Amino acid sequence: VQLQASGGGSVQAGESLRLSCSSSGGIFGITTIGWWRQAPGKQRELVAVISSGSSGSTTNYTSSVKGRFSISRDFAKNTVYLQMNGLKPEDTAVYYCSALDSDGVGNYFALGSWGPGTQVTVSS
16 A cells, blocks of 8 residues: 655744545555654654554654644544654655554554655754
8 A cells, every 4th residue: 555645845943734644545444653754864763653543542743743743533534644843954855644553562563565655854
């Protein structure tokens, strides 16, 4: 499955953006979805995860975005969002979303192929 990220743009430091993640085939059956980012010359990193089950959803964030980014899921709209507040120049990257698998001890792996991503540029 390929998930598509959208909503990127160019903003000033301190501003906000909301990214959206969806698929033409829908995402209803995908339990865990993550947002990744890749800055120029750096490896792709997982920044936010949402896992949805019968008892609700759980979220996890990489330390650099905790308190600033928020991942959420709208089942009615078949969309996962990444609300990014207090953006910093170091948040500049191409952002991707993907379905995730887990090894059960906190490691996540992307499933499916990567979409083109959406560019986020934060200027100081």
